[in-house]
Amino acid sequence: MSDAAAAPAPKSGPSMLVVILAALVAAGAAGAGVYFMTAKKDKGEEAAHAEEAKATTKTPALYAKLDPPFVANFEAKGAMRFLQVSVEVMTRDPLMLDTLKAHEPMIRNDLLMLFGNQKYEAINTSEGKERLRAEALETVRKIVTAEGGDGAKVEQLYFTSFVMQ
Template sequence: MATSSPAATAAASVATDPPAPRRTSKLLIGLVAALGLAAAGAAAYVFVAPRFTDAAAAETAKAPVPEKPIFVLLEPLTVNLQSEGRSRFLQIGMALKVRDERAKAQIVEFMPELRSRLLVLLSNRAPESLVTSEDKARLAAEIHSALNAPLADGLPELGIASVSFNSFVVQ
């Protein structure tokens, strides 16, 4: 009987054992595939996402941003109206929408003259001509024309965009 040394037995068992399974190569292939998919997703995000955000930003930029309106409130006016027999009056409060701060400053500066224009314009009215909403719209257009007229020769119009009533009482 031959005795063998422990080193020889280990060498013989290694030579007779079947080879190790190729599990590590399958794991390596799966890992490389996952990294490839992650890289493709990152590339898609980098190249495609800005197009959508740029399109959204362009849509937002195209939409006009409404400007903040500038109003000048006038103190209420009370004027006598033309009527047969009994006295009638109109009490009216209004706001002027102006185009810019320069127009607002000019209106405030010339307010006494503008109030005088309003009193003359309103005092020659018959009470029946101020009843319907069409009458009020017509009156607003007349007030707009009268107040928007230049204050002196050589000066531009005042820059009044519209006239709004905030109180309107005929008695």
């Protein structure tokens, strides 16, 4: 019985030590891998947030109102029609406001010609008004560019009043 009670003790020799060391090395490598993977993502996220912050902190929009409102007449189905349009131009460059003011007579002339050459049926729809707005914006950009300015800095043109009779 004494032989049965004295069961052999498990080996705790060099093989068990190797297994424990291998497990520690694997855990350390996994931890280092996770650290480096998340550290790169954080830097990428920081760069993305910085770009997003730059995009949201644009310079404020500046508007140049072309006064008085434009009044153009045109014929529609044998009757004389009138169009009255108030226009504002948007830019973010303060110097562009001076450029627009300096060339306002030329801008007004070309926009009056554009508005007077419209067909009632074409601008009676919202698509027609949007097309006319895009043409007016392009007209202003061309004038600014032709006069030595940067037409691309004229970002938008808005109709703040649009009346047809």
